[in-house]
Amino acid sequence: MTARIIDGKAFAEQVREKVAAHVARLKADHGITPGLAVVLVGEDPASQVYVRNKGKQTLEAGMQSFEHKLPAETSEADLLALVERLNADPAVHGILVQLPLPDHMNADAVINAISPAKDVDGFHISNVGLLGTGQKSMVPCTPLGCLMMLRDQLGSLSGLDAVVIGRSNIVGKPMAQLLLGESCTVTIAHSRTNNLAEVVRRADIVVAAVGRPQMVPGDWIKPGATVIDVGINRIDAPEKGEGKTRLVGDCDYDSCAEVAGAITPVPGGVGPMTIACLLANTVTACCRANGLAEPEGLTA
Numbered sequence: 001m002t003a004r005i006i007d008g009k010a011f012a013e014q015v016r017e018k019v020a021a022h023v024a025r026l027k028a029d030h031g032i033t034p035g036l037a038v039v040l041v042g043e044d045p046a047s048q049v050y051v052r053n054k055g056k057q058t059l060e061a062g063m064q065s066f067e068h069k070l071p072a073e074t075s076e077a078d079l080l081a082l083v084e085r086l087n088a089d090p091a092v093h094g095i096l097v098q099l100p101l102p103d104h105m106n107a108d109a110v111i112n113a114i115s116p117a118k119d120v121d122g123f124h125i126s127n128v129g130l131l132g133t134g135q136k137s138m139v140p141c142t143p144l145g146c147l148m149m150l151r152d153q154l155g156s157l158s159g160l161d162a163v164v165i166g167r168s169n170i171v172g173k174p175m176a177q178l179l180l181g182e183s184c185t186v187t188i189a190h191s192r193t194n195n196l197a198e199v200v201r202r203a204d205i206v207v208a209a210v211g212r213p214q215m216v217p218g219d220w221i222k223p224g225a226t227v228i229d230v231g232i233n234r235i236d237a238p239e240k241g242e243g244k245t246r247l248v249g250d251c252d253y254d255s256c257a258e259v260a261g262a263i264t265p266v267p268g269g270v271g272p273m274t275i276a277c278l279l280a281n282t283v284t285a286c287c288r289a290n291g292l293a294e295p296e297g298l299t300a
Helices: 008-030 045-060 076-088 107-111 125-132 141-154 172-181 196-201 253-257 271-289
Strands: 035-041 064-070 094-097 161-165 185-189 205-208 226-229 233-236 245-248
Touching: 008 045, 008 141, 008 271, 035 045, 035 076, 035 271, 045 064, 045 271, 064 076, 076 094, 076 107, 094 271, 125 172, 141 172, 141 205, 141 226, 141 271, 161 172, 161 196, 172 185, 172 205, 185 196, 226 253
Parallel strands: 035 064, 035 094, 161 185, 161 205, 205 226
Antiparallel strands: 233 245
């Protein structure tokens, strides 16, 4: 068996097209333009790239982009004051504070200062609680992207056996809640799970989000299972030259692809979906704020 490759880049493009179409309708029918504010504190190189890409894709979708770049020495009080101003700004429908923050700031306090209705990352404790109790919430972007791809591949997920490897607040836990919401039978496993291979081997759906390069080999995968690899790990690649590296997922792609029914590659799988779902969440937040129907196909 050779797995179907789930092309996250192409799927993300489809999501962005849906977002742009909905933004155009909001402008034409209601005179409303969704707005996303992104706050970057300090000069972390990876964060700068992420913020630049988010701003570019926000504008390409026809939305307003508000970027706030603050020096690393900014006080937590000043950052919280900015968040409060954005909470009160009716032109801003989504707020994202780029992580990680400098060491002198309490990330939880900053995230929980964001209005839950504008928390397009889905990290606010209120949104975590709403998702966990099956109520309408803002859903973290990466798990939302994984769910979209699973629905596209499998249609109904009801009754399927799903294993999520990883228990992070950002991916593992919300992913499990979303799968429960789809009526899957869900197991949250992790690096310390006893008989992990046997646990994974029974799953129709495997979501690997443990942060260990190539941890999941093909002989852990049930024949025909759908594998969503969230991991992004950089490893040495001596075949490319001295000091060179390459990106790999949490699954050993080659061996898993021989057994799975469908699989996401790394890179080019889950990664491109994250910003696409951030844009989708901003449109959803805008619609909710204005009492309008939520965009079809862009929410959990």
